[in-house]
Amino acid sequence: MNPPSALVLDFGGVVTRTLFETHRLSEAALGLPPGSLTWRGPFAPETDVLWRRMQDDEISERDYWMERTREVGRLVGEEWSAMETFVRRARGADPEAIVRPEAHAAIRVAHAAGIRLAVLSNELDLFYGADFRQRLPLLSLFDPIVDATHTGILKPDPRAYAAVADALGVPASSCVFVDDQARNVAGAGRAGMRAVHFEVRDPHRSFSEALAHFGLALDLPESVAERTDNA
Template sequence: MPDPNQSGRATLGLMEPSQTWPAVVFDIGGVLTTSEGGVPELSRVIGVEPERFAGPYWEYRTDYDRGTLPTEYWPLVAAELGLTWSDEELERIDLFDARRWSDLAPGRTELLTALQTGGVTTALLSNAPSSMARVVKASGWSAGFDHRIFSCDLGLIKPDAKIYQAVEDTLGRPGEQLVFFDDRPPNIEAARERGWQAHLWTGPEACCEVLISLGLPTP
């Protein structure tokens, strides 16, 4: 499966990936960036209590991550809240939601730099709507990844086995040659069922311990 978002690491002057090293695959929200919920921040933006906002925000999120448009998702959320948003308000809310992924959390830059300059193949695998995917693709921190794989582009979401198969096809590697970090146990379990070396994310320090055990470069 071709990857239209391949970054072209050779143009960055990086080392060629070692054929003996596994590839390292990262989730984004709650792993590379801060907590993915965003409910408290967004509820303040629209003036709704977090407890009231959380229900509709997540109720329609699965289809949004599969690729439905912002103009389909946000009106459903608004209707559940008894609100009506103009096109301008919808765009502002959607952009605020997406921009939460524009910056890495502390310690992540050093981790990724060590892997990528060391010649390790790296990839992103995230359940993400189109708006968030665009923000990540435009962010400087994502340029070093060999592959950036988003649920909205495939019409598939974790923990569907087909999305892991798509990653294997894109990277040209079997599951046992993939190391994966995600913050959700169901996604980890599904990856392990395909033979991936999958680990629940608990922080950069624990991640480095795993990488060191595999002989991979770390900060």
């Protein structure tokens, strides 16, 4: 097998911290009492029934987050019908604050080594808003960005992986794909990509595994703590 030449990342959960990790920040931004947000997804699946239904393919990822959006909107006394409302209201106007330090370091290492960078997301613009890309300079290093908000093709549909490989101009086998959803990782594997399951509870190990495919190392001490307010 030829060495890979492109690193393809999911966005939410991989490049950025998940909403599960920022409940305290969200509560403060929304004016909610501490402890109002209790769902923890992969950090406590035994207490998140809706998350388990998503993992069992009973509902889609979009279904999960739309239910959480409506739920949080009701907590603040409003009717929310767009994930963009939730994300912007909960996370404020500073996109840099939600980027994982491990992601920032790994992306810089790959870019400096001449590795092509791409995003393959189910909901980048849907969740964050159309102007988010301009407000996060790190995204300027990615070309292309393939977003199901516009294509309508959701991972793990094989066409999603083919679309990003075609946009990169490389075969699927030249791509290392990273995602925090097991079914999307499996889909990438079926599409012929080298796939890494991103463990949101251990981002350093996950990014190290991805970079190792290129013979690169993550230039960030393991002692660097993940910026989370849900310890």
